[in-house]
Amino acid sequence: MSEFDYDLFVIGAGSGGVRASRVASSHGAKVAVAEEYRIGGTCVIRGCVPKKLLVYASMFAEELNHAEQMGWTIDEAKFDWKRLRDHVNGDVDRLNGLYTNTLENHNVERILERATVTGPNSVKLASGREVTAKYILVAVGAWPYMPDVPGVEHCISSNEVFHLDEQPKRLIVVGAGYIAMEFAGIFNALGSHVTVVNRTQTILRGYDEGVTDRLLSIATARGIDFRMDSSLVSVEKQDDGSLLVDIGGPQKLEADQVLIATGRVPKTEGLGLENAGIQLGPKGEVPVDEKNATTCESIYAVGDVTDRIQLTPVAIREGQAFADRVFGKIDRAVDYDNVPAAVFSQPPLGCVGLTESQAREKFGSVKVYSSDFRPMKNIFSHTPERGLYRMITDADSGKILGIHMIGPESPEILQLAAVAIKGGLTKEDFDATVAVHPSMSEELVLLK
Known part of the structure; x- marks a missing residue:
């Protein structure tokens, strides 16, 4: 026993x-x-x-x-x-x-x-x-994480957002990480007026700046209102149930819901x-x-x-x-290098490996290849949104250090790209691969 x-x-x-x-x-x-x-x-x-x-x-x-x-x-x-x-x-x-x-x-x-x-x-x-x-x-x-500010009890987190009785007509999202950007995109697309309150000038900190800058541009064009260098100061519930939100500026914002998405x-x-x-x-x-x-x-x-x-x-x-x-007496370990990640923003991001700045800091000499293109499905759109793929390589060996992309279906495309990076492939290996045409994924083997 x-x-x-x-x-x-x-x-x-x-x-x-x-x-x-x-x-x-x-x-x-x-x-x-x-x-x-x-x-x-x-x-x-x-x-x-x-x-x-x-x-x-x-x-x-x-x-x-x-x-x-x-x-x-x-x-x-x-x-x-x-x-x-x-x-x-x-x-x-x-x-x-x-x-x-x-x-x-x-x-x-x-x-x-x-x-x-x-x-x-x-x-x-x-x-x-x-x-x-x-x-x-x-x-x-x-x-x-919920900040210690007056009126935070009137706010919701990502836990409660799935159970709202009504879709908020005016939604303030506090934060600009992946959770914040995903819900901002969801409610913006569904017709809510969305304001993102961010304490810095950078969204999706830690992701490649090329693709995050593109997302910021597209999200702004789609009608999301970004209030940079701002922080949540207080939230006051008004008599009609709406919220009066102080973000440190001269004017307070009105909202139906405030979603706190500043990390976990x-x-x-x-x-x-x-x-x-x-x-x-x-x-x-x-x-x-x-x-x-x-x-x-x-x-x-x-x-x-x-x-x-x-x-x-x-x-x-x-x-x-x-x-x-x-x-099981099986000596198994987890490899934390080159873990792929996706942000299901609109449009979505897919990233694996080092960003350009991380690669330069670690390897010194790097070479960046990119493709800035309009996805075929966007030909039918009233807005000229463009996709962006970036490949970071070691300048000497050509080994791929990172791939970062924004555009339709990027997370689906990224999975096989992550396998290639995990396998230690080079830019030359990608160049030697015949493209699948017409597709967005073919841009990965046509990068210049």
């Missing part, structure tokens, strides 16, 4: 926690996972999946603008926010059920309660029951890790080594809670590697 109740106890049933749970169980471990909300985590329940469904829905507005030029007459087209909202949330319910079934089919015990760490091998549940485990995996993810912080408050001798990082993150081990030898952490790379596929790989290594 084991001296512990479980071989593995996982706190958090998001992407990383679910993967680690089922893989550990498949290796013969007795596993339980505690989740205080719903199975599936941020990505499935209140993040990338429902958000992208909103993106797809909002893109119909642009397609309808193209329709007349394509010979279509669409009379009395109208949009129903509640119908879209309910359909999206219905799909979230479906996915929650699928993730639940995955755990059940792999004999993972589900405990729908909050769990806190009480020691190196013990966890206390909200019901008061205490259980023990040989290993504990922390996979609680991250949570939207690890959800470790009250988790009790100090009871196992684990000291959190400056942002509340759980410090881990290359094997996702903490300073307590029985406790590991994966995913956004480590604040390493906050991406679902990274959390999944970390969960898989942890379970294989600890329970």
